[in-house]
Amino acid sequence: MAKVVVITSGKGGVGKTTTAASFATGIASLGHKTVVIDFDVGLRNLDLVMGCERRVVYDLVNVIKKEAKLHQALIKDKRVDGLYVLPASQTRDKDALDLEGVGEVIEELKKKFEFIICDSPAGIERGAQLAMYFADEALVVTNPEVSSVRDSDRVLGLLDAKTYRAENNLEPIKCHLLLTRYNVKQVKKGEMLSVDDVLELLGIPFLGVIPESKYVLSASNAGTPVVLDDANEAGQGYLDVVSRFLGEDRPHRFLEEKKGFFKRLFGAN
Amino acid sequence: MSSESSEQAFELKGTAATITVLRLKTVAVDSIEADLKIRVAQLPHFFHSAPVILDVEEIAEDLDIPFKEIVAGIRRCKLVPVGVRNAKGRRLEQAIDAGLGELKGGGPALRAAPKPESKAPTPRSKDAGMAGPKDGEAPKTPMDPAPPRMSLTLRTPVRGGQVTYAPQTDLVILAPVNAGAEVIADGNIHIYAPLRGRALAGAHGNEEARIFCQSLDAELVSIAGTYLMADELPEDMRNKPVKIHLEGGKVVISPL
Numbered sequence: 195m196a197k198v199v200v201i202t203s204g205k206g207g208v209g210k211t212t213t214a215a216s217f218a219t220g221i222a223s224l225g226h227k228t229v230v231i232d233f234d235v236g237l238r239n240l241d242l243v244m245g246c247e248r249r250v251v252y253d254l255v256n257v258i259k260k261e262a263k264l265h266q267a268l269i270k271d272k273r274v275d276g277l278y279v280l281p282a283s284q285t286r287d288k289d290a291l292d293l294e295g296v297g298e299v300i301e302e303l304k305k306k307f308e309f310i311i312c313d314s315p316a317g318i319e320r321g322a323q324l325a326m327y328f329a330d331e332a333l334v335v336t337n338p339e340v341s342s343v344r345d346s347d348r349v350l351g352l353l354d355a356k357t358y359r360a361e362n363n364l365e366p367i368k369c370h371l372l373l374t375r376y377n378v379k380q381v382k383k384g385e386m387l388s389v390d391d392v393l394e395l396l397g398i399p400f401l402g403v404i405p406e407s408k409y410v411l412s413a414s415n416a417g418t419p420v421v422l423d424d425a426n427e428a429g430q431g432y433l434d435v436v437s438r439f440l441g442e443d444r445p446h447r448f449l450e451e452k453k454g455f456f457k458r459l460f461g462a463n
Numbered sequence: 464m465s466s467e468s469s470e471q472a473f474e475l476k477g478t479a480a481t482i483t484v485l486r487l488k489t490v491a492v493d494s495i496e497a498d499l500k501i502r503v504a505q506l507p508h509f510f511h512s513a514p515v516i517l518d519v520e521e522i523a524e525d526l527d528i529p530f531k532e533i534v535a536g537i538r539r540c541k542l543v544p545v546g547v548r549n550a551k552g553r554r555l556e557q558a559i560d561a562g563l564g565e566l567k568g569g570g571p572a573l574r575a576a577p578k579p580e581s582k583a584p585t586p587r588s589k590d591a592g593m594a595g596p597k598d599g600e601a602p603k604t605p606m607d608p609a610p611p612r613m614s615l616t617l618r619t620p621v622r623g624g625q626v627t628y629a630p631q632t633d634l635v636i637l638a639p640v641n642a643g644a645e646v647i648a649d650g651n652i653h654i655y656a657p658l659r660g661r662a663l664a665g666a667h668g669n670e671e672a673r674i675f676c677q678s679l680d681a682e683l684v685s686i687a688g689t690y691l692m693a694d695e696l697p698e699d700m701r702n703k704p705v706k707i708h709l710e711g712g713k714v715v716i717s718p719l
Contacts (some may be wrong), residue, residue, distance in 0.1 A: 318624075344623055347641045351622030395659075397620055397639060 247419025
């Protein structure tokens, strides 16, 4: 059974697209046929982060408007087998999407792929609601700060009410919390909300943290999903998250400060 | 000689059961059925297969009541008509013909009886130091034909941006009410988790309504339109289990 997963947050700039790119790449690299769809029509970004912007010919809107066939719009990733990108249109706006059209595209993708990852635009308007409408599971990307948590809470409410599963009284969408840009040092100083703080406020299962890392920015500029470099913490964080999502039990790293050389030597905390 | 054994086929016992009364105001089967459908849809579990009796007191004597058609209409709404009240003579015969039993008593005298009581202060309002309910706001009596309204119970968190309203009843919430959420009830509000959003009890002016919550971190609490904002909540009550009521026109918060 194909699974539709929406990457959503409400707030912008928390790392939805970074997460969508790394999450999809991670799942595909473990041997699952995966497609990642950019729902941010008008503000196309995913293709850049995935490094396939030069190969975009047709996009999601073309497919929905029946101007192109689905296979013409799908871009095959050059690094990972079984990974495809369905880009957004840069020239249209979100009104170009309609529920019926999106439903048809997802139905068709379900026949070919194991995982369909929907990268939601920010906000709670039409684009975001269409991205989440057909989801089976949701990754709620949240930064450890109050405004991001509040927006995530709002989105969780929508996931519970304004989706296909909710409207047809099916089992509710499974929501997972992903905390990105987590900085243990700042949490320790009380400058940043801790995992426990956020979990208490949102009350959904915890999938993991992605530690704040300058490497995320350079990877994004280079068009390489961070998950492909397991030498840096953010990439390791995403690999853990993907494995946990697929059912593997992995310990949570990055919740404690790394001990420095002297601390390790003297065993101080 | 058949010996009558001590085991009988049944026992006959009297019982006083609460039963829904359908007090007819018209004999138009269509409108009775249409209105009933709406009411049943509001509380399907309550009404499903519930027995009802027809009270025809308000139907003018000279009007013919099509009992059989009305009974059929009520059955289509998944209710079970079992009896008739305040029917006499030929009308009663027709009702019995339609399969209804005769219920005696339960006339206007009984319904009117509790009225004088409502002028006296209710004992429970003692702690609030208030007079009894105002005239015209008589508390519902056991003989009230309207079925009791079930309170509304929520088991999942009420999240930012969501509004939940429990009309004419209590609201019971078994999960957090998060910041930016709004919970409203005409009756009391019970929250067995933190209250971080807004809670408005007694939304239609019931000054006896209360709010209970396990941890007070609200943006706003209101009883019958009198409210306190987050900044006005007493510091020593914050994040504590509290009850909130109206006393002398002021919102009072006290520990649970």
